[in-house]
Amino acid sequence: MLPEASSLWLLQLLRDTQLAQFYRPILEELNVTRPEHFDFVRPEDLDGIGMGRPAQRRLAESLKRYRSGIKPKNWVYKILGGFAPEQRKTTTPSESLPVLPEPDGGLKCLIPEGAVCRGKLLGSGCFGVVHQGLWTLPNGQTIPVAVKSLRAGPEGPVGTELGDFLREVSIMMNLEHPHVLQLHGLVLGQPLQMVMELAPLGSLHARLTAPAPTPPLPVVLLCLFLRQLAGAMAYLGARGLVHRDLATRNLLLASPQTIKVADFGLVRPLGGAHGRYVMGGPRPIPYAWCAPESLHQGAFSSASDVWMFGVTLWEMFSGGEEPWAGVPPYLILHRLEKERARLPRPPFCSRALYSIALRCWAPHPADRPSFANLEGLLQEAWPCEGRCVRDVTESGALRMESGDPITIIEGSPDSTTWKGQNGRTFKMGNFPASAVTLVDLGGPLATRPVHRGSPLRGERHQGSTDRDREKANLRNLPAARGQRRNVPLQKMKGRAERAWSHPPGVPGGSESLWRRCVYSHSESQGRPPFPPE
Numbered sequence: 001m002l003p004e005a006s007s008l009w010l011l012q013l014l015r016d017t018q019l020a021q022f023y024r025p026i027l028e029e030l031n032v033t034r035p036e037h038f039d040f041v042r043p044e045d046l047d048g049i050g051m052g053r054p055a056q057r058r059l060a061e062s063l064k065r066y067r068s069g070i071k072p073k074n075w076v077y078k079i080l081g082g083f084a085p086e087q088r089k090t091t092t093p094s095e096s097l098p099v100l101p102e103p104d105g106g107l108k109c110l111i112p113e114g115a116v117c118r119g120k121l122l123g124s125g126c127f128g129v130v131h132q133g134l135w136t137l138p139n140g141q142t143i144p145v146a147v148k149s150l151r152a153g154p155e156g157p158v159g160t161e162l163g164d165f166l167r168e169v170s171i172m173m174n175l176e177h178p179h180v181l182q183l184h185g186l187v188l189g190q191p192l193q194m195v196m197e198l199a200p201l202g203s204l205h206a207r208l209t210a211p212a213p214t215p216p217l218p219v220v221l222l223c224l225f226l227r228q229l230a231g232a233m234a235y236l237g238a239r240g241l242v243h244r245d246l247a248t249r250n251l252l253l254a255s256p257q258t259i260k261v262a263d264f265g266l267v268r269p270l271g272g273a274h275g276r277y278v279m280g281g282p283r284p285i286p287y288a289w290c291a292p293e294s295l296h297q298g299a300f301s302s303a304s305d306v307w308m309f310g311v312t313l314w315e316m317f318s319g320g321e322e323p324w325a326g327v328p329p330y331l332i333l334h335r336l337e338k339e340r341a342r343l344p345r346p347p348f349c350s351r352a353l354y355s356i357a358l359r360c361w362a363p364h365p366a367d368r369p370s371f372a373n374l375e376g377l378l379q380e381a382w383p384c385e386g387r388c389v390r391d392v393t394e395s396g397a398l399r400m401e402s403g404d405p406i407t408i409i410e411g412s413p414d415s416t417t418w419k420g421q422n423g424r425t426f427k428m429g430n431f432p433a434s435a436v437t438l439v440d441l442g443g444p445l446a447t448r449p450v451h452r453g454s455p456l457r458g459e460r461h462q463g464s465t466d467r468d469r470e471k472a473n474l475r476n477l478p479a480a481r482g483q484r485r486n487v488p489l490q491k492m493k494g495r496a497e498r499a500w501s502h503p504p505g506v507p508g509g510s511e512s513l514w515r516r517c518v519y520s521h522s523e524s525q526g527r528p529p530f531p532p533e
């Protein structure tokens, strides 16, 4: 299903005359594999594959130009040939290698225009719109897909948008991971379309901000999402890529318990001894998610993705709030560096998880954990499960009934009040510690406290009041019977899946505004921005 490298000239020629839909018929029905073969193609043959006479004339002219050595636009090669050119301060071995898609048995391919029909609009981004669609395979089977169409002017797609679109395609073609959105193929039509795996439940951000009566997500499911994200990001890092746009808006829900990293428009290859990508010019970047070195020097690395992971964690536990809302972009860097401010701990984020976010926000990239480390740290911070042993009706307390599953967010042996989430109602709040017993997970007795209670380094720098600290006695949980230090993810995953068993409803609500500002380090210091990237 993949185009042969030897027939790319044909693709190029046809696309240049807006006749890309005839690529397969010309190749397969007329057996044209070399330019000379057209000498034996009669107008009736072209009629036979449905090409009208005006189109035939365009093709003849284009062929003449091609044979006389005048090179048409070469963007098709860019689709199949790797990253579009851009300024880079570093080089990688992958730069010199063609990134032709490998026939790996997957579904990455050129898809005939007629095989994809677009349905309802899912949303729109910087350079196009995304529709839900149906892709009909040659064997008649249909697959629900998402179709991203490149917005085009009257002259067709041009410039940065085309470059970004093609870059996104060429990157996605080479990725395969359970938590990375899969590209199925490309439609070389008008408009140019990317056919992707459909994430039927939309973005995590939309789900987080869905209005009542949609309940909040189970805390344990958020932890599972973080684990999935760390795994996907470790995979991208191992492939020498930096995402640069990690945020809940770019995490799509493929199922109620599965997120997929999406939106590869800002992905770049890492290079050089430092494994960095340095921006060459002003491009929109998601300012409030960015690490200081990205804002200062336009430098991105796996460590700056880790910083963004911390902001994404913060978004998840703050119900999809916008980070640094109300703070002008040029002040964010100042607050991060001069005031050493950090996003505050969301009320229902445990100290253990918040301490992970703070580690992601270490000023020096080298001090941040790697994504592989993060997977382990998240496991350590996994919340305990408990069960309610009596009805709780006290005013101000989290309502619960005997038998309700309770996720413990914060608690300590010396405290009479704990904080948690009711797995039946998904409501969160404080409750009397005596009302809940910890669930025995079936492992050996553990002695370690589940949550460290010591004040977190950096918490004092946070930007807003930390109401939770007033309840500072919520520290270490009692040694939980059966609580194990390293409960396997599989087991945790099962718990998360169960926790979600109450249908969350189709995500609703609109994406909140988020800021992707054209800013550079120089601009943030009051000087003009970078030259174009």
Ligand code: ATP
Pocket: 122, 123, 124, 125, 126, 127, 128, 129, 130, 146, 148, 181, 196, 197, 198, 199, 200, 202, 203, 249, 250, 252, 262, 263, 265, 511
């Ligand atoms: P930008 O591309 O400018 O970074 P974006 O991420 O909002 O912004 P797109 O990637 O074009 O833009 O996506 C537009 C919308 O379509 C988003 O709201 C996203 O949630 C939705 N969307 C994108 N891809 C899919 C998909 N595979 N399945 C379901 N929804 C999708």
